[in-house]
Amino acid sequence: xxxxxxxxxxxxxxxxxxxxxxxxxxxxxxxxxxxxxxxxxxxxxxxxxxxxxxxxxxxxxxxxxxxxxxxxxxxxxxxxxxxxxxxxxxxxxxxxxxxxxxxxxxxxxxxxxxxxxxxxxxxxxxxxxxxxxxxxxxxxxxxxxxxxxxxxxxxxxxxxxxxxxxxxxxxxxxxxxxxxxxxxxxxxxxxxxxxxxxxxxxxxxxxxxxxxxxxxxxxxxxxxxxxxxxxxxxxxxxxxxxxxxxxxxxxxxxxxxxxxxxxxxxxxxxxxxxxxxxxxxxxxxxxxxxxxxxxxxxxxxxxxxxxxxxxxxxxxxxxxxxxxxxxxxxxxxxxxxxxxxxxxxxxxxxxxxxxxxxxxxxxxxxxxxxxxxxxxxxxxxxxxxxxxxxxxxxxxxxxxxx
Amino acid sequence: xxxxxxxxxxxxxxxxxxxxxxxxxxxxxxxxxxxxxxxxxxxxxxxxxxxxxxxxxxxxxxxxxxxxxxxxxxxxxxxxxxxxxxxxxxxxxxxxxxxxxxxxxxxxxxxxxxxxxxxxxxxxxxxxxxxxxxxxxxxxxxxxxxxxxxxxxxxxxxxxxxxxxxxxxxxxxxxxxxxxxxxxxxxxxxxxxxxxxxxxxxxxxxxxxxxxxxxxxxxxxxxxxxxxxxxxxxxxxxxxxxxxxxxxxxxxxx
Amino acid sequence: xxxxxxxxxxxxxxxxxxxxxxxxxxxxxxxxxxxxxxxxxxxxxxxxxxxxxxxxxxxxxxxxxxxxxxxxxxxxxxxxxxxxxxxxxxxxxxxxxxxxxxxxxxxxxxxxxxxxxxxxxxxxxxxxxxxxxxxxxxxxxxxxxxxxxxxxxxxxxxxxxxxxxxxxxxxxxxxxxxxxxxxxxxxxxxxxxxxxxxxxxxxxxxxxxxxxxxxxxxxxxxxxxxxxxxxxxxxxxxxxxxxxxxxxxxxxxxxxxxxxxxxxxxxxxxxxxxxxxxxxxxxxxxxxxxxxxxxxxxxxxxxxxxxxxx
Numbered sequence: 019x020x021x022x023x024x025x026x027x028x029x030x031x032x033x034x035x036x037x038x039x040x041x042x043x044x045x046x047x048x049x050x051x052x053x054x055x056x057x058x059x060x061x062x063x064x065x066x067x068x069x070x071x072x073x074x075x076x077x078x079x080x081x082x083x084x085x086x087x088x089x090x091x092x093x094x095x096x097x098x099x100x101x102x103x104x105x106x107x108x109x110x111x112x113x114x115x116x117x118x119x120x121x122x123x124x125x126x127x128x129x130x131x132x133x134x135x136x137x138x139x140x141x142x143x144x145x146x147x148x149x150x151x152x153x154x155x156x157x158x159x160x161x162x163x164x165x166x167x168x169x170x171x172x173x174x175x176x177x178x179x180x181x182x183x184x185x186x187x188x189x190x191x192x193x194x195x196x197x198x199x200x201x202x203x204x205x206x207x208x209x210x211x212x213x214x215x216x217x218x219x220x221x222x223x224x225x226x227x228x229x230x231x232x233x234x235x236x237x238x239x240x241x242x243x244x245x246x247x248x249x250x251x252x253x254x255x256x257x258x259x260x261x262x263x264x265x266x267x268x269x270x271x272x273x274x275x276x277x278x279x280x281x282x283x284x285x286x287x288x289x290x291x292x293x294x295x296x297x298x299x300x301x302x303x304x305x306x307x308x309x310x311x312x313x314x315x316x317x318x319x320x321x322x323x324x325x326x327x328x329x330x331x332x333x334x335x336x337x338x339x340x341x342x343x344x345x346x347x348x349x350x351x352x353x354x355x356x357x358x359x360x361x362x363x364x365x366x367x368x369x370x371x372x373x374x375x376x377x378x379x380x381x382x383x384x385x386x387x388x389x390x391x392x393x394x395x396x397x398x399x400x401x402x403x404x405x406x407x408x409x410x411x412x413x414x415x416x417x418x419x420x
Numbered sequence: 421x422x423x424x425x426x427x428x429x430x431x432x433x434x435x436x437x438x439x440x441x442x443x444x445x446x447x448x449x450x451x452x453x454x455x456x457x458x459x460x461x462x463x464x465x466x467x468x469x470x471x472x473x474x475x476x477x478x479x480x481x482x483x484x485x486x487x488x489x490x491x492x493x494x495x496x497x498x499x500x501x502x503x504x505x506x507x508x509x510x511x512x513x514x515x516x517x518x519x520x521x522x523x524x525x526x527x528x529x530x531x532x533x534x535x536x537x538x539x540x541x542x543x544x545x546x547x548x549x550x551x552x553x554x555x556x557x558x559x560x561x562x563x564x565x566x567x568x569x570x571x572x573x574x575x576x577x578x579x580x581x582x583x584x585x586x587x588x589x590x591x592x593x594x595x596x597x598x599x600x601x602x603x604x605x606x607x608x609x610x611x612x613x614x615x616x617x618x619x620x621x622x623x624x625x626x627x628x629x630x631x632x633x634x635x636x637x638x639x640x641x642x643x644x645x646x647x648x649x650x651x652x653x654x655x656x657x658x659x660x661x662x663x664x665x666x667x668x669x670x671x672x673x674x
Numbered sequence: 675x676x677x678x679x680x681x682x683x684x685x686x687x688x689x690x691x692x693x694x695x696x697x698x699x700x701x702x703x704x705x706x707x708x709x710x711x712x713x714x715x716x717x718x719x720x721x722x723x724x725x726x727x728x729x730x731x732x733x734x735x736x737x738x739x740x741x742x743x744x745x746x747x748x749x750x751x752x753x754x755x756x757x758x759x760x761x762x763x764x765x766x767x768x769x770x771x772x773x774x775x776x777x778x779x780x781x782x783x784x785x786x787x788x789x790x791x792x793x794x795x796x797x798x799x800x801x802x803x804x805x806x807x808x809x810x811x812x813x814x815x816x817x818x819x820x821x822x823x824x825x826x827x828x829x830x831x832x833x834x835x836x837x838x839x840x841x842x843x844x845x846x847x848x849x850x851x852x853x854x855x856x857x858x859x860x861x862x863x864x865x866x867x868x869x870x871x872x873x874x875x876x877x878x879x880x881x882x883x884x885x886x887x888x889x890x891x892x893x894x895x896x897x898x899x900x901x902x903x904x905x906x907x908x909x910x911x912x913x914x915x916x917x918x919x920x921x922x923x924x925x926x927x928x929x930x931x932x933x934x935x936x937x938x939x940x941x942x943x944x945x946x947x948x949x950x951x952x953x954x955x956x957x958x959x960x961x962x963x964x965x966x967x968x969x970x971x972x973x974x975x976x977x978x979x980x981x982x983x984x
Binding site: 431433436437439444469515538539541542543544545546547550551553554559560561562563575577578579581582583584585586587588589590591594597599600604612620634635636638639640641642643644645646648649650651652653657658660661662664665667668669671673674 | 686688736738739762763764766767770771773774775778779780781782783795798799800801802803804805806807808809810811812813816846847848849850851852853854855867874891903904909910912915916917919920923924927945946947954956959960961962963964965966967971972974975976978979980982983984
Binding site: 120124137141143148149150151152228229233234 | 432434436450454516603604606607609610611612613614
C-alpha cells in the first residue's frame with residue numbers, strides 16, 4: 019500500500035545561505051584562497067560564468083544576487099570534481115553549491131520544463147519518471163529468484179535492499195536489479211526490499227537545489243525504515259548512498275550502510291569461485307562521481323571486474339579521481355534539453371569518446387544513470403561501434419554459473 | 421484586478437483506476453487525487469494576470485482529500501487567499517457541485533474574473549464554468565487560451581480546431597472556462613510551499629443551502645469494451661522493428 | 675408519445691460540420707421526430723440531410739451567450755426530449771450554458787446513446803478514456819455532448835425548414851475575429867505518413883528520434899497537445915480535438931496514451947501503429963498494430979530497419 023509523501027513541517031533547522039558563514043562549514047568556505055582549481059577541473063568550466071571560486075568571492079562581497087540572476091548554477095552537474103580537488107577541502111558540491119542552487123531556483127523566471135516535471139513527479143509519485151508507485155516492485159516478477167517484500171512479509175531481515183528509482187522502473191535499471199538479486203541469492207544473503215513503500219532518496223533533486231523536496235521524502239523514508247527490523251541497508255543507487263550517508267543522519271539515520279559495488283567486493287572470496295563463465299572481453303571502467311571521488315571506492319569495482327574470468331581491464335585517459343562525469347547527477351539527467359539549447363557538449367558524449375579510444379568491448383559502470391546516458395552517447399558518437407555498456411553487477415551476474 | 425479561481429481535485433489517472441464492487445463508482449482504496457489539469461492552467465492564467473495588472477487572486481475549492489496541499493501550493497505560486505468550502509454533501513455531480521460553489525463564490529464577490537478549467541475528466545453532467553456563469557448571471561466563454569484585461573472588457577482567445585483561435589471581447593465581470601494558460605503552470609520549490617504552510621491560513625466557509633438533486637443516474641462504470649484491439653508485436657526493439665517493416669512493405673507503405 | 679430529438683447544428687467556414695451530420699444519424703436511431711436547430715445561414719439547411727425539420731434562426735452571433743440564449747428559448751417553447759450537441763471546442767461551451775439555463779443535465783463525452791424504455795442512456799468516455807460510464811438522463815429535456823465519430827454522416831433527403839425568431843439578450847460577449855495559425859512549413863492534413871509524438875517522448879531532444887523516423891518513412895512529424903503546449907512543435911502540427919484532423923495512410927504513434935481528444939483527430943488514418951510503455955493504454959484500442967515498449971528505443975530501431983529495407 020503506498021502512502022503519499024505528505025508535505026510536513028521542516029525536520030529541523032537546516033543550513034541556509036543566511037546562516038552558512040557563521041557555521042563551521044561556513045568558516046571553511048571563508049578559507050578559499052581563490053586558486054581556481056575548481057574552475058579548472060569543472061567539466062563545464064569553460065561555459066560556467068560563476069565557478070565555485072567566483073561564487074565564494076561574490077558571497078564574501080555580499081554580491082551573491084548577481085550570481086543567482088545569472089542562472090550559471092544550472093550548469094553544475096554535481097560531479098564532485100571541484101570538491102575532490104579543493105586544496106582547502108571545502109564542501110563545495112556537498113554543501114555550498116546546493117544552497118546557492120536553491121536560491122537560484124527561487125529566482126528563476128522559468129524552471130526548465132523537464133526538470134520541473136521530474137521534481138513534481140518525485141513529490142507526487144516518489145520517482146522522477148512519473149510512474150505509478152504501485153508498479154515500483156513489478157520488476158520482481160521477472161527477477162528469477164525469490165525476493166521478499168517487507169510489507170507482505172515483515173519478518174526481520176539481515177539486509178534491507180533499497181533498490182531506488184531507475185533500478186526499479188527503467189528497463190536497463192531493472193536489468194541491474196535482476197543481476198543484483200541473482201548475486202545476493204548466489205551468496206546466500208538474507209535480504210528484503212520495501213517494494214512500493216520505497217520512494218526516491220531524492221539526492222539529485224537536493225543537489226539541484228530542492229532541499230524542501232529532499233526533506234519531505236527523507237521524512238517519509240525514515241518513517242518507513244522505522245517500521246521494519248534489519249541489520250544494514252544496501253542500495254543500488256550511488257546518489258541514494260550519499261543521501262543516507264551524509265544527510266539522513268540529521269534525523270537519526272544510523273543504520274550500517276553499503277552500496278552494492280563495494281558490498282560485493284567484500285564478498286570477493288566467496289564470489290570469485292562462482293564466476294565460472296568466461297566473458298572474454300576488454301573492459302574499461304568508468305568511475306562514477308559518487309562512488310569514486312566522493313567516497314573513494316576506486317579499487318572495489320576493479321577488484322570485482324578482475325575476478326571475472328577472461329576479462330582484461332584498460333583505463334581511460336581520465337580515471338579515478340579525474341573521471342569525467344556522465345552528466346546525469348545534480349539534475350543533469352533532466353537538463354539535457356536545456357544544455358543542448360545552450361550549445362554545450364553532452365558530458366556523456368565526451369566520456370564515451372574516451373572509452374572508445376581505449377578500444378574496449380565493454381564500458382563498465384556502477385551508477386544507474388550512466389547506463390542509458392552512455393548507451394545513448396554511443397549511438398550518437400560511436401560511429402557504429404559495437405561497444406556495450408554494462409553495470410559491474412550485470413557483468414558479475416553474467417559470469418555466475420547458471 | 422480581483423480574480424477568483426475555482427479548483428477541484430480529480431482522480432489521478434497515472435494510477436490504474438479500479439471500479440468498486442457496486443460497478444458504478446471508483447474503488448477508493450488505491451485512488452489518488454490530483455488537481456484538475458485545466459484548473460491548474462486557470463490558476464496559472466490568474467497569476468499571470470495578477471503579475472501584469474496587480475490585484476488579488478483568491479482560490480476556492482470544495483473540501484476534498486489533499487486539497488490543503490493544493491491550496492498551499494497555489495499560495496506559494498502567488499495566490500493571496502484560499503477559501504475552502506466545507507460540509508458539502510457526499511456524492512455531488514459536476515452540476516450540483518458547481519451550483520454549490522457558485523453560491524459560495526457569490527459571497528466572495530465583487531470580482532473582475534472568475535476562472536476555472538473548461539472541463540474535468542470526471543465531469544458527467546455539465547461544465548462548471550458555464551453553470552457558475554449562469555447562476556451568477558455573468559458572461560461566459562469556454563475553451564480559453566489567452567486573456568488580456570485592463571478596463572471594463574477583457575479580450576479572450578478561444579481555441580477552435582485546426583489551430584484556429586477566435587477573439588472575443590467580454591464585458592467584466594465574467595466567467596472563463598480555461599483550456600490552457602498562456603504559459604505552462606509554473607514550478608514552485610517545495611521549500612516555499614512548506615514555508616507557506618507555516619505562515620498561511622486557509623479560510624473556510626460552510627457549504628450554503630442544499631445540493632440540488634442529481635439529474636443523472638450512473639448505471640455502470642467499466643473498462644471500455646473494445647470492439648477491436650491492436651495486434652501486438654513482441655520482441656526486442658530490433659525484432660519488433662523488423663516485423664513492422666515487413667508489414668509495412670507488404671502494404672506498399674515503404 | 676414519440677420523443678423529439680434535436681441536434682444543435684454547428685457550422686464552420688460556411689459549412690455544416692461533419693460531426694453535425696453524424697449526430698443526425700444518431701438522433702434518427704433514438705426515435706421520434708428529428709429536428710435540427712440551425713443558428714446560421716438558411717441556405718445551409720439543405721445539407722442537413724436525414725433530419726425531418728430544421729428550426730432556423732439567422733443572425734445569431736457565434737458566441738456561447740447568443741447560441742445558448744437561442745437554444746434555451748427554443749427548447750423551452752418546444753420541449754424536445756433531448757438535444758444532441760457536438761462535443762467540440764466549437765459547441766461545448768454554448769451547450770453547457772444552455773443546459774445551465776434550462777437547469778438540465780449536459781452529459782458530455784458521449785460515444786453512443788441508446789433509448790431504454792423511454793430513457794436515454796449515454797455511453798460516456800471518462801477519465802481520459804480509461805473508463806466508460808453508462809449515464810442515464812433522469813429528467814427532460816436533457817442535453818448530450820456527442821463525440822465526433824460516434825456514427826457515420828447522415829444521408830437522405832433535405833429537410834423541411836421552419837423559420838423561428840429568438841430574442842437575444844444585450845451582448846456582453848462580442849466576437850471580433852478569427853486568428854489563423856502561422857503558416858506551417860508542412861500541411862500535416864496532406865501527408866501520407868505521419869509520426870506522432872506524445873508525452874512519452876519525454877524531452878525536446880528526443881524529438882530527433884521522431885524526425886529521423888519520419889524522414890526515413892518519407893513523412894512528417896506531428897504531435898498531441900502536451901507536446902505543442904511545451905513548445906516542442908508549432909500549433910500547425912497539433913492533431914486532435916483542438917488541432918487538425920488527419921487522414922494519412924500510415925500513422926505511427928510514439929508515447930501517446932490515446933485519450934479521446936487526440937484520437938478524434940485520426941479517425942481517417944488508415945493504418946495506425948502505436949508504441950507505448952503501458953500495455954493498458956487506451957491507444958491500443960484504436961491502433962491496428964501495437965508495441966509495448968519505450969518509444970525512445972523502438973523509434974531508432976524502426977528507423978534503422980526502414981532504412982535497411984529501402
